[in-house]
Amino acid sequence: MMTFPDITPELKTAMPQLRGRLTANQSLAELTWFRVGGRAQMLFTPADEDDLAYFLKNLPAELPVTVVGVGSNLIVRDGGLPGVVIRLSPRGFGEVGAQGEVVVAGAAALDKRVAEAAAVAGLGGLEFLFGIPGTVGGALRMNAGANGAETKDVLIEASGIGRDGQKHVFTNAEMKFVYRSSGADASVIFTSVRFRGRPGAAEAIRARMQEVQAHREAAQPIREKTGGSTFKNPPGHSAWKLIDAAGCRGLRVGGAQVSEMHTNFLINTGEATAGDIETLGETVRTRVKENCGIELQWEIKRIGILS
Numbered sequence: 001m002m003t004f005p006d007i008t009p010e011l012k013t014a015m016p017q018l019r020g021r022l023t024a025n026q027s028l029a030e031l032t033w034f035r036v037g038g039r040a041q042m043l044f045t046p047a048d049e050d051d052l053a054y055f056l057k058n059l060p061a062e063l064p065v066t067v068v069g070v071g072s073n074l075i076v077r078d079g080g081l082p083g084v085v086i087r088l089s090p091r092g093f094g095e096v097g098a099q100g101e102v103v104v105a106g107a108a109a110l111d112k113r114v115a116e117a118a119a120v121a122g123l124g125g126l127e128f129l130f131g132i133p134g135t136v137g138g139a140l141r142m143n144a145g146a147n148g149a150e151t152k153d154v155l156i157e158a159s160g161i162g163r164d165g166q167k168h169v170f171t172n173a174e175m176k177f178v179y180r181s182s183g184a185d186a187s188v189i190f191t192s193v194r195f196r197g198r199p200g201a202a203e204a205i206r207a208r209m210q211e212v213q214a215h216r217e218a219a220q221p222i223r224e225k226t227g228g229s230t231f232k233n234p235p236g237h238s239a240w241k242l243i244d245a246a247g248c249r250g251l252r253v254g255g256a257q258v259s260e261m262h263t264n265f266l267i268n269t270g271e272a273t274a275g276d277i278e279t280l281g282e283t284v285r286t287r288v289k290e291n292c293g294i295e296l297q298w299e300i301k302r303i304g305i306l307s
Helices: 008-014 049-060 109-122 128-131 135-141 202-218 237-247 274-294
Strands: 019-027 037-044 065-068 074-076 080-087 098-099 101-108 155-161 169-171 188-195 256-258 267-270 301-305
Touching: 008 019, 037 049, 049 188, 074 274, 098 109, 109 128, 109 135, 109 202, 128 202, 135 188, 155 274, 237 274, 256 274, 267 274
Parallel strands: 037 080, 065 080, 074 301
Antiparallel strands: 019 037, 098 101, 101 188, 155 169, 155 188, 256 267
């Protein structure tokens, strides 16, 4: 596994008032659901929003910044990531609460927890988040969706910190949501969000959440080392059907395998590398293109250096 030069001393010198944690050459494999990947040259966990703003304002401009959440929809390549990886902690960015019909959440809060908080407050419309295994920050960046609903359907506004250390607020329109993506400034690190719920009967909301969970358990390999849906659904098509029709169910590359249960999921059978998983995904894309002429687009984010 590649080891990067330790930049801790220079960062501490440049930021004497920093309160968050700096960790040099942190393995990122343990921070992703696939459990693969190289090191981060520097992992920074800010104490709170002010600490994050201070860090970004004083960070040398030449150092690249990458943000990761719980790593549920992510492949970190085996060569690792130069520069700084920022990971928001639940302690500093994980609070969730309801204010009238509005649910306020930190970007590190799990989507599932947001749905639960809304249910406790008697607010519906956020049940779909119960079936998304990620954080609010990831949902904002990817317009995460499930069971016929998307983040854009419930967002009021999102707040974040730019590379200049300044706070920015985005309305729903300013997020420029499209299918599984957002057009908001990629350099902004989201820190909090406000969602609009709608009053509903607690029993009906809970029942809907259980339906979402039951669907996941019945249709998806959620107990495997996986990264969620691998490819976006092409217009008018289901990615899993195209993959299945191309004969890819159960296909293997090294320790990576196309799920037998749901062909739009790749799994680490135990000894896969990030290279195995990405190569398997590209093999699936090639076979689908050859079979039906449709080019699948990755939904899983792939970051880092190829080893």
